[in-house]
Amino acid sequence: MAHNLLLITLAVSALATVTLAGPGGRGGPKGGGPHGHGHGGPPYLANVTKEGRKEFEAVFKNETATIAEIDAQTAALAEKYNVSDAYNAFTANHTAHLAAVKANQTQVISNLETVVPKLAAIYQNKDQTRKAQEEAVDALRKEYPVEVAAVKYIRELLGAHDKQGPGPRGGPRGGPRGGPHRGGHGHGRHGFY
């Protein structure tokens, strides 16, 4: 239990460490998306000339600059191209979003204290049909979608083969799910502790 919590904390903390500058980083332009006016960058570049955008992009792509340096250089370029207001709005937006994510993350981690024992109880109850078990998990998932998904994910990382109700995919190891050959895989065991 404590072990699970630690793992989740580590996993989500790692995810939270992203650059404020928005675009660039490792994974291509972020924050551009539908606002992009075709330039594919963040919205504050909308009215920046092509040449100006190239300067921004050079900063985003700089592999040796630290994240703080990228942020500072981006802010300086925003001033140079008179888009500081749009840049600051975008940055504030992003910061607020990250704060919301962090607050939700804290809540999710706290909820695991409740959800993990509930899931364990559902999976340990063999006086129910598989369908009833799946329905019980689904009901819990309705109330705690992120928590149930997180526990499932952690358990898959740890090599569990929990039988599970209708998820987005089949089992983690691509085993046949729900088909007529059900028994062959987990010998009808219902995982979870």
Ligand SMILES: *[C@@H]1O[C@H](CO)[C@@H](O)[C@H](O)[C@H]1NC(C)=O
């Ligand atoms: C770009 O310029 C247009 C026209 O001046 C303006 O309406 C729009 O708000 C500007 N966009 C940004 C992101 O500054």
Ligand SMILES: *[C@@H]1O[C@H](CO)[C@@H](O)[C@H](O)[C@H]1NC(C)=O
């Ligand atoms: C990348 O950033 C570092 C640190 O700010 C800077 O010294 C270097 O000149 C930059 N490289 C490029 C290609 O702009």
Ligand SMILES: *[C@@H]1O[C@H](CO)[C@@H](O)[C@H](O)[C@H]1NC(C)=O
């Ligand atoms: C930014 O604004 C200043 C003052 O209005 C102007 O002199 C300068 O040419 C502008 N720079 C760009 C890149 O538009």
Ligand SMILES: *[C@@H]1O[C@H](CO)[C@@H](O)[C@H](O)[C@H]1NC(C)=O
């Ligand atoms: C702020 O975020 C919202 C929701 O993600 C988005 O619709 C909006 O365009 C963003 N505004 C700026 C200035 O980036």
Ligand SMILES: *[C@@H]1O[C@H](CO)[C@@H](O)[C@H](O)[C@H]1NC(C)=O
């Ligand atoms: C945080 O959780 C609330 C309540 O579930 C949700 O409405 C909101 O979209 C979440 N925000 C983020 C950034 O995940």
